[in-house]
Structures are given as structure tokens and as C-alpha cells.
Amino acid sequence: MALRDAILVSLGDGPMSGYDLAKHFDETIGFFWRATHSQIYRELAKLKDRGLVTSEHVPQSGRPNRILYSVTDKGREALLEWSRQPAAADPVKDDFLVRLYGLEHMDMDALLEHLNQRLEGHRERLAKFSRIAAEARPRTLGELGRLRGLEIGLRYEREWAQWCEETLQALSPENIARFDTVVPLDNKKGRPKQ
Amino acid sequence: MALRDAILVSLGDGPMSGYDLAKHFDETIGFFWRATHSQIYRELAKLKDRGLVTSEHVPQSGRPNRILYSVTDKGREALLEWSRQPAAADPVKDDFLVRLYGLEHMDMDALLEHLNQRLEGHRERLAKFSRIAAEARPRTLGELGRLRGLEIGLRYEREWAQWCEETLQALSPENIARFDTVVPLDNKKGRPKQ
DNA sequence: TGACCATATGTGCAAAGTGTCATATGAAAC
DNA sequence: GTTTCATATGACACTTTGCACATATGGTCA
Numbered sequence: 273m274a275l276r277d278a279i280l281v282s283l284g285d286g287p288m289s290g291y292d293l294a295k296h297f298d299e300t301i302g303f304f305w306r307a308t309h310s311q312i313y314r315e316l317a318k319l320k321d322r323g324l325v326t327s328e329h330v331p332q333s334g335r336p337n338r339i340l341y342s343v344t345d346k347g348r349e350a351l352l353e354w355s356r357q358p359a360a361a362d363p364v365k366d367d368f369l370v371r372l373y374g375l376e377h378m379d380m381d382a383l384l385e386h387l388n389q390r391l392e393g394h395r396e397r398l399a400k401f402s403r404i405a406a407e408a409r410p411r412t413l414g415e416l417g418r419l420r421g422l423e424i425g426l427r428y429e430r431e432w433a434q435w436c437e438e439t440l441q442a443l444s445p446e447n448i449a450r451f452d453t454v455v456p457l458d459n460k461k462g463r464p465k466q
Numbered sequence: 467m468a469l470r471d472a473i474l475v476s477l478g479d480g481p482m483s484g485y486d487l488a489k490h491f492d493e494t495i496g497f498f499w500r501a502t503h504s505q506i507y508r509e510l511a512k513l514k515d516r517g518l519v520t521s522e523h524v525p526q527s528g529r530p531n532r533i534l535y536s537v538t539d540k541g542r543e544a545l546l547e548w549s550r551q552p553a554a555a556d557p558v559k560d561d562f563l564v565r566l567y568g569l570e571h572m573d574m575d576a577l578l579e580h581l582n583q584r585l586e587g588h589r590e591r592l593a594k595f596s597r598i599a600a601e602a603r604p605r606t607l608g609e610l611g612r613l614r615g616l617e618i619g620l621r622y623e624r625e626w627a628q629w630c631e632e633t634l635q636a637l638s639p640e641n642i643a644r645f646d647t648v649v650p651l652d653n654k655k656g657r658p659k660q
Numbered sequence: 661t662g663a664c665c666a667t668a669t670g671t672g673c674a675a676a677g678t679g680t681c682a683t684a685t686g687a688a689a690c
Numbered sequence: 691g692t693t694t695c696a697t698a699t700g701a702c703a704c705t706t707t708g709c710a711c712a713t714a715t716g717g718t719c720a
Contacts, residue, residue, distance in 0.1 A: 281571065290699065305563075307677085310701085313701095336683090351571050358583075365498070366499070367554045370471060376606070377474075382549055390555070410645075416569065416642070417567060435617060442614060469707095504669095504709085507671095529716075530715070
């Protein structure tokens with residue numbers, strides 16, 4: 273139940289509406305935790321019921337009114353209590369690695385293409401994170417923590433990018449040629465090319 | 467919907483029972499994908515309904531009978547088709563990084579303790595993966611793919627371990643002393659020590 | 661003898677998460 | 691003029707996931 277806490281942490285930066293939070297989850301905190309707007313609105317309703325946040329209606333002209341949420345003392349206490357609980361280690365769940373595990377049964381051309389796409393994504397995020405990290409000058413504890421988060425994101429993207437390059441090399445036609453002597457039974461239809 | 471495919475890939479190694487698969491998910495494929503036995507049994511039932519696997523009852527003496535599942539041609543086709551679909555990038559979801567983001571609102575002592583625990587886990591898995599990788603001599607495409615999977619696991623654990631060390635350093639009492647001038651309002655009860 | 665463990669397959673239920681639709685409005689693009 | 695976009699909140703259906711429980715049996719250990 274960490275969506276609750278991800279929201280409370282986000283509201284620590286100041287009052288936000290559900291819409292703001294959804295954007296915040298897409299951008300800032302998005303590397304660590306994801307949530308859709310429907311999930312967020314539902315969770316906000318629960319948080320309000322339990323008294324962890326308060327809401328305030330802000331009329332707007334032209335656009336729909338906003339509902340600004342703020343953390344209460346009870347909410348801050350809940351956060352503190354949460355931080356004492358053991359942190360759930362996030363299990364990696366990766367489609368692509370499952371495919372690699374069953375490499376013999378896959379469409380190799382498609383796999384290489386996906387690998388290239390993936391490499392590109394990792395490179396882009398690596399460049400973005402590097403740029404932000406280079407300019408960071410943490411002055412508060414909060415900023416220090418966020419910089420450490422950025423740092424693991426950076427390492428993560430860097431390693432994945434390098435791994436993609438290595439894997440593209442390892443799975444290049446020249447390199448897999450010698451493995452092709454072992455053709456699995458079920459690939460008679462599956463791999464017409466090469 | 468990749469649990470389906472993770473099961474089909476696992477069954478590519480040969481017929482297995484639900485119980486076998488659950489163990490397989492705990493051990494071999496566990497770094498990429500996780501599933502509990504209840505999830506697996508339910509998914510197997512669905513797969514059988516759709517004709518992607520067949521089942522065979524194997525009587526045993528003493529223990530409950532096993533039900534061995536095998537992939538059908540239709541199942542192999544489904545796998546191949548799946549491998550052509552874009553691979554879903556796995557969103558990182560990490561309690562601990564959310565806490566770091568809201569570092570000002572957390573219990574620092576507890577956080578440092580969790581960080582140490584985490585470091586230990588990463589080190590253990592790093593050692594384990596290194597050991598396995600050192601002995602690997604891939605002879606088939608499948609083995610090559612599994613080695614590549616192991617390689618990213620290794621890199622992942624290595625970077626996390628290093629990051630934990632760096633972060634422990636960065637959040638050591640000496641280093642955060644100068645940040646302590648900015649004491650958040652809500653920490654009056656939260657951080658009695660230090 | 662009784663508790664517990666490993667094997668083996670399942671069900672029930674609640675929580676968590678995803679995707680789509682509904683509603684409302686002004687501004688900009690075509 | 692009509693579509694589309696950005697803002698803004700919410701309902702609803704659906705799937706996925708995880709936990710606890712149910713059932714069955716033989717072996718091990720205290």
C-alpha cells in the first residue's frame with residue numbers, strides 16, 4: 273500500500289489537486305512509482321476519509337474547479353510510521369527478459385528490433401538524467417534524497433544501455449551462426465529466415 | 467498479460483506440473499518474473515481452455531497425483547506471436563526511492579537500517595549471479611539468452627550495491643549535519659535522536 | 661503421539677491496478 | 691463550424707495479484 277505514501281510524499285511539496293498529482297507521477301516521481309489518474313482520485317478519497325489529507329475547493333473561471341489536497345498532521349504521522357516499516361523490495365518484472373530466457377522460441381528479427389528500441393529509450397533517459405544531475409546542488413535534506421534517487425536512475429539507465437549494446441552484439445547474425453546448429457523442434461515454421 | 471507467456475516459455479524446457487512451475491518461478495526465472503502458485507494454477511486452467519497447453523495426469527503413490535502440462539503447437543504459435551508484439555517496458559516501483567524522495571519526512575535511523583539490509587541483499591545476489599556466470603559456457607541459443615539475462619541481473623545488483631554504499635556515505639551523520647539547519651516542521655517528534 | 665514439513669492442487673476474497681467512458685469548458689487549429 | 695487539445699474530476703468494469711484457507715498423504719523429529 274505505497275500509493276498512499278507516494279501521494280503523501282508528493283503532497284509534502286505543497287498542496288496539489290488530483291490532476292497535479294497525476295502529472296507529478298508522470299514526470300518527477302514517475303521513475304520510482306507510477307499511477308493513473310483514476311487510481312489517484314480513488315486514493316485521495318480514501319485518504320480524506322481517513323483524515324490524512326484535507327481538501328479545499330478552488331473556483332476557476334473557464335475551467336472546472338480544482339480541489340487542492342494538503343497533508344494533515346495525522347498524514348505526516350502516517351508517513352513517519354510507514355518509513356519505519358520494512359521497505360518492500362521491488363521484484364523486477366520484465367517481458368523482454370522472459371523472451372530472452374526462451375530465446376529459442378522467439379522471432380529473432382523482432383527481438384533485435386525491440387532491443388534497438390529499448391537501447392534508444394535508455395540512452396534518452398540517461399542523457400536526461402545526466403543533464404539534471406550535473407546541475408544539481410542539493411541544499412536541503414529533501415534535495416539530497418532526490419539527488420540520490422536520480423543517481424540510481426542514472427546508473428540504472430547506463431547499465432541497461434550498455435547491456436543492450438552488448439546483447440545486440442552477442443545476438444548478431446555472425447555471433448549466433450554457430451549456435452544455429454541446434455535448431456529446436458518447434459521452430460520449423462517459426463524462423464523461416466536465416 | 468505476460469504470465470501466460472512466462473509459463474509457456476518455462477514449459478519450453480519440458481513438461482511440468484503447477485508445482486514444478488511455482489518452484490521454477492521461485493528459482494530460475496524468478497529474477498525476471500514472479501508468480502505465486504495460486505496464480506499459476508489459475509493461469510494453467512485458462513491456457514488449457516484455450517488449447518495452448520495439454521495436461522496429463524500422472525499417478526503417484528503416497529503423494530497427490532501430478533498434472534503435467536505440455537505446450538501445444540498452438541501454444542508455440544502464441545509464443546512466437548507474442549515475441550513480435552512490443553515488449554512492455556517495466557516501470558520501476560520502489561518503496562525505498564519514494565522514501566528517499568520525501569527524505570525530510572522520514573525516520574532517518576530506520577531508513578539507514580533499511581539501506582544496510584538492502585545492501586546486504588544486493589551483495590548476496592551479486593555473489594550468487596557472479597558465481598553462476600563464471601561457470602556458464604553457452605552451447606545453445608537458449609543458453610546464450612539465459613546468460614544475457616543473468617548478465618543484466620549481475621549488473622543490476624552490482625550498481626544497486628554500489629549505490630547503497632554511496633548513499634550510506636551521503637546520509638551519514640557527518641554528511642547530513644550541514645543539511646540539518648533546515649528542519650522540517652513535522653519532524654519535531656519524528657527524529658528525537660541526533 | 662503430535663507437530664511440522666514437503667509434496668500437490670485448488671478456492672475464496674480483498675486489494676491493487678488498468679482502461680474506458682462521462683462530464684464540463686475555453687482556446688486553438690483546420 | 692467542427693474537431694481536437696488541455697484542463698479537471700469522477701464512475702465503472704475488468705483483470706491481476708497476493709494472502710489465507712482447504713484438502714490429501716507420507717515422512718521426520720521431538
